[in-house]
Amino acid sequence: MEHIVIIGNGISGVTAARHIRKNSDKKITIVSAETDYFFSRTALMYVYMGHMKFEHTQPYENWFWKKNRIELKKGYVTSIDSNNKSLNFAEGDTLSYDKLIIATGSKPNKFGWPGQDLDGVMGMYHKQDLDNLEKYAPNKNVCKRAVIVGGGLIGIELAEMLHSRHIPVTFLVRENSFWNGVLPEGESAMINREILRSNIDLRLGVNLKEIKGDANGKATSIVIAETGEEIQCDVVGLTAGVSPNVDFLKDSDIEIGRGVKVNRFLETNVKEVYAIGDCAEQHEAIGSRRPIEAVWYTGRMMGETVAQTICGNKIEYKPGHWFNSAKFIDIEYQTYGWVWAQAKENESRFYWEHKDGTKCIHINYDKNTRTFIGINTFGIRMRHQFFDKILTEKRSVEHVLEHLADANFDPEFYKLYEQEIVAKFNQENGTNIQLKKKSWKRIFA
């Protein structure tokens, strides 16, 4: 029986395993050094915040793996011998494979800051980081202040986590507005306000110079590069992005760039070795996507795709329309299609913000053809299916506004803002779009 070995029990590796099992009887082994069972990394924050216990982050019960004949091996792979098709483990043992899927995910970036390896300095990616945080920041007495370096999605989550335990947080963000490499100005400003509203000490446009420690090797303060200000703290969170977790492949035959280089079939340069998820790097970016896509959904899609290929239906990784979501403290965010931080040459924008400053939508469309390109929505939930169809059918911005009621996905009885939004669009564009009533028929058409 063909033996498929998957390194990494994250969403991409596990999705691949599940789909290989669905389509075949192959022997499957998932290897991971992190935890015995698959858990949802995206939910780590809720464990620290006390919303859930760690076991709740595990999407499958423990019997699931045996029942589906998916073997789990705990161990750290130190190197791959692709000539002999074998893995070497830190524990000293080896494991041979017929086909190998590398799904090792990411690791937090560290930019060589002095003191970055002191105790109390941590990323927020692995289960071990959570354990570390629990150790160094169990409460506000042990951790009198935490400093977070790097203003991305994980940074703001870490800030919210610490805040939930009433630990004062200083949040160093290199950009002059939160996540403004991705978010346009209006949205970015909204999130700045949301951070400040939570009494988090947000510092924009600053970089970390160094982390200072005491004689025991424990972090005690940080110094800001621009001002030289020193801030006392017990915990430093490094959340300046992630990069593929591929160092253990350096001496193998497998080609790596920033991540494991793969073609559209998710094949590496070595036969029968594939890479998926956060650690995979496309030779050429697909559409407007980045060559490395470190998000949950793409890991899942790659897992599904590679499973097909391995089971004999060779198929390209062909992701559909881009979408994503996040939650910035109390503000939910969803995006469908593309809304760049800066409008491109051919693009025009429509922005509506509610007067309370916690809801907005931002639509991107083609100036000339009026084709809808994408939407950011904050504080209002929208229907994925609706926008997926709009993007496939290349509908106009006017069409989207006219049918905006179909898009709403907020819980029942929520206040609707479509009238207000359409009125603003009409006013700005001299149009006379009439909002259509929500129609189930259209939604399910």
Next chain:
Amino acid sequence: MHKPISTTDTMKAIQNIGLVFFLIGLAIFTGSLFTGSFSLTEQEVASFIESKGYKSDIIKEKLTEAVVTDEHLNIFQFSSRVRAAYQASNDHYDALIAKYDAEKNWDKKGEQFQYKIYGKSHTLSYEVAKKAGSGFVKENAGLLWWLTFGLAIVGALLFILPNIVLLGKEGIKNNGIYHESSTNRGWIAWLVLVYLVTFYLVLYFMPDYAVNWTYILDPISKTLNGGEASQWFVYGFLYCVIMIVMAARMYIKYRHNKYQVIRTTSVLFFQIVFAFLIPEIMASLNMPGYDFKNAFPLDYDFFFEWNLDSLRDSGAIGLFILVWGIVLTLIIVPVMVYFFGKRWYCSWVCGCGGLAETLGDPYRQHSSKKLVSWKLERWLIHSVLVFSLFMTIVTLYCYFTGTESFLGIKSQWIKDTYSFLIGAWFAGVIGTGFYPIFGNRVWCRFGCPLAAYLGLVQRFKSRFRITTNGGQCISCGNCSTYCEQGIDVRAYAQKGENIIRSSCVGCGICSAVCPRGVLKLENGPEAGRINPTEILLGNDVDLMALVNQNDAK
């Protein structure tokens, strides 16, 4: 240097004061049971026996011996004496029955049965005790009300209201739920369990022990329905009070979520007006007190002889209730479930649901999400449904034919068994008593026969579904964790499937806690409601076709 006192500290201080008030109120409430002195005069005994129409020749003597006394008897001593008196009377006639039986004197033997006094011993004792009590509690009902209900309500509100500030901005604030002893199955939770279980045991099986509580509420009962309070009045009143206070907590916790706010208002309304006030007012007008929203088979004694007789004797209103009860179960319930899902009943109207969604909300995360629990649930709840229907068939058959049993099963026996096992133990002691450890919907999920019926309709013929928002799920597990019905919502959401489950009561909390806006409760066309294949949007369409094709194989 003085540290400035922050609002947070002030609010916390208010909460602590509230907690102290609440605990004092609760302590006085509990302690009141142990107070008072119970005795009757000879005349009182005589008139009591006359009013009850007891034929026993010796009960008077026995009861007089037991309760006409200068001794100071508390309710427990009193109860044991009264029960002994009834026992002695019955023993006396049992002995005679045995004697005549041995003598084969059938006429004499047959005569004796009329002298026996039937009924549960604590219930008989309750009736005597209600007349026999005196003491501070009874004489100062108003003051006691303030010292118990009053203090506890004020205390609870002082504890709850500061959360407007303490919880911070509106939004989902489940911080610390798994760090707190009370909500993480710690010792506080176990203590609450013990208290609740004891409460239900007393209420159902030893009502005489709770007679002091009825004194506290006598004045209110008299104003409402003209009569004195029974243990059921105490329960009904307490139920409403608890729901109102805990609804305040819901309003604060979910103030950003209009679905929750409206739903909470709805269950409150139906509890106070339909379950409590209307029946009380009806009783005061000499009508049978009826809860118009309590549908059979949850209202399992609707077709019991005593109820049918009472309805028959109540003229037009009785007939109306009879017709309404049948229409409610056979037509209104399923039609509403078709349009809105079972939620219209279970989390908008029902009293059990109402308590679960208010008092029970802090414990919703404890429902088991394991597959074995789901299996157990399906077995149990459908068995109870069958049990309730079978019991009703036996009852009705016996009622209309005048026989005592059907298919060898005694009508009285099956009713008693159901009332005891399902009505008292399952719905009460376990259903509510176990909130702090097993979650707030144990009864609704595993036991309620009406829920089973509604669930069948919801599963197979309804416009209701929880729509999954394409591919947006990140498998975080908040939805599953906070589903009080133990539905593994994530298992569906992460595959892009809509959630169509017979047990879903449509509380809407999964949707509320989802950090990615993945879930929406909605009523729509039946076509497209169930999408049992993995349709993850954002994926390559050809790939999806392939995945689904393989699924279909």
